[in-house]
Amino acid sequence: MEKPTRRIDHAVRQFIVERFLYGDHSAPLADEDSLLDKGIIDSTGVLELVAYLQSEFGIEIPDEEIIPDNLDSIAKLTRYIQHKQSRVAHAG
Amino acid sequence: MRVEEFLEHSAHRAPHKTALICQGSRLTYAEVDQLSDRLAGALIEKGVRRGDRVVVFLDNSVEAVVSIFGILKAGAVFIMANSTTKAEKLAYMMNNSEAVGLIAHVRQGPVFAEIENHSPSLRVIVTAGSGHDTVSGNRVTVLPWDEALHPLTGHRPAPGIDVDLATIIYTSGSTGFPKGVMMTHLNMVTAATSITQYLGNTADDVILNVLPLSFDYGLYQVLMGFKVGGTVILEKSFAFPQLILNQLRDAKVTGFPIVPTMAAILLQINTLAPGQFPHLRYITNTAAALPPAHITQLRRIFPSTKIYSMYGLTECKRVAYLPPDQLDIRPTSVGKAIPNTEVYIVNERGQRVGPGEIGELVVRGAHVMKGYWKLPEDTKRALKPGWIDGETVLYSGDFFRADEEGYLYFVGRKDDMIKTRGEKVSPTEIERVLYMLTDVLEVAVVGVPDEILGQAIKAMIVLRDGAHLTENEILLHCRLHLEDFMVPQAVELTHALPKTDSGKIQRRGLPIESRR
Numbered sequence: 092m093e094k095p096t097r098r099i100d101h102a103v104r105q106f107i108v109e110r111f112l113y114g115d116h117s118a119p120l121a122d123e124d125s126l127l128d129k130g131i132i133d134s135t136g137v138l139e140l141v142a143y144l145q146s147e148f149g150i151e152i153p154d155e156e157i158i159p160d161n162l163d164s165i166a167k168l169t170r171y172i173q174h175k176q177s178r179v180a181h182a183g
Numbered sequence: 184m185r186v187e188e189f190l191e192h193s194a195h196r197a198p199h200k201t202a203l204i205c206q207g208s209r210l211t212y213a214e215v216d217q218l219s220d221r222l223a224g225a226l227i228e229k230g231v232r233r234g235d236r237v238v239v240f241l242d243n244s245v246e247a248v249v250s251i252f253g254i255l256k257a258g259a260v261f262i263m264a265n266s267t268t269k270a271e272k273l274a275y276m277m278n279n280s281e282a283v284g285l286i287a288h289v290r291q292g293p294v295f296a297e298i299e300n301h302s303p304s305l306r307v308i309v310t311a312g313s314g315h316d317t318v319s320g321n322r323v324t325v326l327p328w329d330e331a332l333h334p335l336t337g338h339r340p341a342p343g344i345d346v347d348l349a350t351i352i353y354t355s356g357s358t359g360f361p362k363g364v365m366m367t368h369l370n371m372v373t374a375a376t377s378i379t380q381y382l383g384n385t386a387d388d389v390i391l392n393v394l395p396l397s398f399d400y401g402l403y404q405v406l407m408g409f410k411v412g413g414t415v416i417l418e419k420s421f422a423f424p425q426l427i428l429n430q431l432r433d434a435k436v437t438g439f440p441i442v443p444t445m446a447a448i449l450l451q452i453n454t455l456a457p458g459q460f461p462h463l464r465y466i467t468n469t470a471a472a473l474p475p476a477h478i479t480q481l482r483r484i485f486p487s488t489k490i491y492s493m494y495g496l497t498e499c500k501r502v503a504y505l506p507p508d509q510l511d512i513r514p515t516s517v518g519k520a521i522p523n524t525e526v527y528i529v530n531e532r533g534q535r536v537g538p539g540e541i542g543e544l545v546v547r548g549a550h551v552m553k554g555y556w557k558l559p560e561d562t563k564r565a566l567k568p569g570w571i572d573g574e575t576v577l578y579s580g581d582f583f584r585a586d587e588e589g590y591l592y593f594v595g596r597k598d599d600m601i602k603t604r605g606e607k608v609s610p611t612e613i614e615r616v617l618y619m620l621t622d623v624l625e626v627a628v629v630g631v632p633d634e635i636l637g638q639a640i641k642a643m644i645v646l647r648d649g650a651h652l653t654e655n656e657i658l659l660h661c662r663l664h665l666e667d668f669m670v671p672q673a674v675e676l677t678h679a680l681p682k683t684d685s686g687k688i689q690r691r692g693l694p695i696e697s698r699r
Contacts, residue, residue, distance in 0.1 A: 113659035127422050130267050130667055134421045134448055135635055154452045158423055 099148070100169045106143055107165065111136055122166040127159065137162065144168070150175040185342065185368040186349050186406060187255040189375070190216055193412040197386065202409060204434070205245050205417040212412070215249060218332055222253030222309075224339055225331040226284060229307040229324055233258030233343050236351065237284035238277055239396075240291060242266035243417045246311040246328060247396050248405055250286045255349060255368075258342035259284070262351045262363075265397040267667040270297040272361070276353055277302040280363060280556065288312045289327075299323050345369040351556050352399055354497050355608045355669070357598055359615035363556030364497045371406065374500035374550040377522045379407050381504055382438070382465060382491065388413035389462075390438040391430055393421040393445070398606060399497050400469055404440055413438075421445050424452060428459075435462040442470045442605030446477045447635045455484050469493040469501070470605030471637045472593060475514045482510075492517055494593060497607075498565060499551045499577050502526060502544070503591050516590040524548040526591070528583050533567075538587045541594050546577040599690050601630035603638050606668050610690060613671065616664045617642060620657065622650035627680050627690050628671065639672040643693060645680060 100122070111131045112118050126132045132140060140162060141152050150172065161171040190212065193202070198213035210218075231237060237254045239261055241247040247263075254261040262280055264273055266288075274297060277285065281304040287295070289312040299305060299322065311328045345368040356362040390408045392415060394401030408415035416434055421427060424445075431439060441449075446468065449455065466481065466488055473481070473492060481490055490510060494517035495501035503526065505518030520526045527535050528542040536542040547569055554562035569576035582594040601608045610628035617626045625645040630638030642661075646652055654674040661670045681689045 109655075113655040113662060115659050115662075127420060132422060133667060134424070134444070137422045138448065138451070138635070154425055154454045157425055159426070162423075 096169060096173060099172050100165060102147065103168045103172070104165050106147070107131065107140075110139065110143075120165070122169075123164050125159075125163050126165075127163055144172065148172050148176065184372050185255065185345050185347075186371050186375075187219070187252050187342065189372075189406060189410040190219065190252050193386075193409055197412055200386070200412060201414045203245060203248055203405075203415050203417065205243065205248075206419075208245050210245060212409075215252065215409075218249045219252035219256055220339070221332045221335055222249055223256035223342075224335040224337070225309070225326060225333070226253060226257040226259065226307070227339060229284075229326065231257050231259050231284050231307065233340075234347065235259045235284070236262055236280040236282040237286065238262045238264055238273070238280070238282045240264040240266065240268065240273060240285060240287040240294075241311060242288075243392070243396055243401070243419045244311070245417075246286070246288075248415075248417070250309075251396070251402075251405070254284075254286075256339070256342055258340070258347070260348045260351060262353065263395075263397040263402060264353075265395060265666045265668075269664055269666070270294045271664060272666070274298055274301040275360060276363075277305060279360075280351055283307065284309070286311065343368075345372065348553070350402075352497050355600070355606075355612050356561075357600075357609050357611055359609070359611040361612070362558055362561060365553040365556050366500075367553055370550050370552060371500070373523065373548065375403060375407050375410050377524065377550070378403065378501055379411055380522050381506075382407075382467070384408075384411040384413060384438070386412035388437045388464070389416065389434055390414070390440070391416045391418065391427070391434070391436040392440060393418040393427060394440060394442070394605075399500060400440060400442070400495075400605070403500065404438075421448065424448055428452070428455070431460055431463060436460075437462055437464040438467070439463060439465070440467045440469075443468065443473050443477070443637050444604045444635055446473055446481060450477060450480050450484075457484050457486055460485060461487055463488045465489045465491060465507075467491045467493055469495055471602050472515060472517070478510065478514055494518075494591070496577075496579055496581070497552075498579075499524075499546050499548065501550070502546050502579070505590070509590070513586070513590055516586070516592050518591060519589060520546075524550065528585060528591075538585055538589075541582050541584045543597065544579040544581050544583040544591070546579060547574075551575070551577045599629070601628075601638050601640055603630065603633075603636050603640055604668050605637070608640065608669050613640065613642065613661070613665065613669055616661060617644065617657070619664070620652065620660055622646050622652040623657075624650075625680050625688060627688050627693055629690050629693050631673075633672070636672070640669070641673045641675065642671045643675050643677050643680060645677060 194212040194216035202212040203210045239250045283306045286309040289310045307324045309326045349368045351363040353361040392404035396402045489507040492505040494503045503517045525547040530542045566575035580597045613628045614626045624647045627643045633639035
């Protein structure tokens with residue numbers, strides 16, 4: 092079942108804030124902010140993020156898709172997950 | 184020879200050669216030379232004098248490289264601050280070094296005000312990047328990057344000689360505050376000459392560096408690349424390894440420095456097939472040993488690449504390397520002394536020990552630091568009399584043994600320093616930050632084995648009666664006060680910590696089970 096954009100966006104933000112900002116919802120984090128430039132994720136953070144996305148959204152993330160264009164902001168993550176889910180839905 | 188001459192000589196020999204590739208910019212040697220000349224002129228005009236300290240608070244960028252050489256050309260001493268350093272620690276470094284200058288990205292604006300208020304020695308801030316800055320500019324001159332690089336007028340004085348300080352490298356200190364390792368030009372030129380010799384670096388080399396320039400291993404990639412007139416590709420991080428692998432292949436990279444954490448991450452990539460990187464001449468590893476299983480896998484994926492296991496410490500940069508042909512014979516050794524360096528192992532009485540015996544590694548060479556900045560007692564503990572009257576040698580604080588043929592094996596550290604992601608972290612520095620929380624009664628920070636990080640940082644904490652602090656609140660506090668690599672991976676709230684007879688908290692003896 093595809094999740095609506097809002098819910099994906101919310102879930103991803105929730106995970107990032109809980110896991111990498113230790114629940115600090117007061118920290119300003121815009122949808123388009125680069126997670127890397129803001130120092131929110133690093134190389135091990137990316138591994139955790141990928142593991143979370145795979146289990147939470149039931150998507151496969153091949154190595155070549157682990158790139159900033161897909162994962163480096165909440166907005167990019169949301170678009171990427173939607174795109175992946177729609178591919179799964181169409182294939183199914 | 185002085186460090187800035189690496190750049191000047193290469194710019195003279197091959198002005199149009201690509202020196203630096205970073206974030207889509209390509210700069211020739213002539214360009215880097217000219218930009219750093221201009222920055223030097225601007226710094227001098229703003230009052231920076233020979234021997235003054237200037238802090239560079241930038242991530243890996245063209246500006247960071249230009250700053251290093253610009254500061255040296257002005258005769259000043261550069262200090263690299265990790266770009267995730269928080270205001271309080273940056274202020275400590277600025278004050279401790281009595282820095283007169285700061286070069287920082289404009290987006291760090293909120294930090295400037297605090298720095299300005301707390302750093303009486305500060306006279307000039309150069310701001311890289313575009314946008315508004317929030318510096319008051321009352322006492323301190325604020326110079327936007329573009330203005331700092333205006334064409335020069337007037338003559339620049341000679342910067343100095345090779346026994347002058349080139350850099351102060353702040354390392355995590357056992358007192359809870361960082362200590363500054365003083366390196367002269369001679370120290371750095373000696374180290375860079377030795378390393379480029381055994382790696383066989385030439386002007387044909389293309390070195391891809393993802394390590395921060397605030398980490399001496401990253402910094403030296405630029406220095407060594409410029410020394411031989413090669414090309415340095417600077418990346419900001421290893422967060423997206425696929426991009427780095429694409430760069431390795433597409434830019435025909437010949438040299439790739441890594442730490443064990445990067446190897447562990449690389450080897451998780453399933454699509455990494457053997458033989459994709461025929462141009463890659465060498466991979467170097469330092470900071471901690473690669474697990475033998477990772478060495479085997481790296482060799483399978485990079486069959487034509489030489490893998491160098493190395494060992495060093497900031498206080499002299501590099502100590503030993505294992506010639507790649509020895510890797511199969513003694514995979515856990517870090518080899519022998521680098522060229523123009525002498526090492527030996529001594530027992531507690533300072534006597535040399537024989538093969539197989541464990542003792543402290545001592546390093547002798549012109550790359551050994553001048554000492555710790557303003558810490559004569561710490562300097563005395565690390566630098567002790569050598570063979571020649573007046574000479575000092577470096578006591579590494581690391582226990583080693585040597586085999587019958589003289590190859591060195593790292594055994595452990597004398598103190599409780601944690602090695603995480605290749606960086607040395609003092610548990611005391613983290614404990615000091617945790618004690619800032621009034622609800623915290625007792626803390627012990629330890630390193631626990633971790634497949635990716637080498638050691639993960641774990642804080643064991645006893646709270647005061649009635650305190651309700653959560654683990655997340657504690658971690659958030661750490662994140663706001665420590666560099667990213669120092670933030671613990673785990674916090675455990677506990678009822679008591681083991682103590683010595685004198686009541687001191689004992690880190691050793693704490694449970695250190697693996698995190699994963």
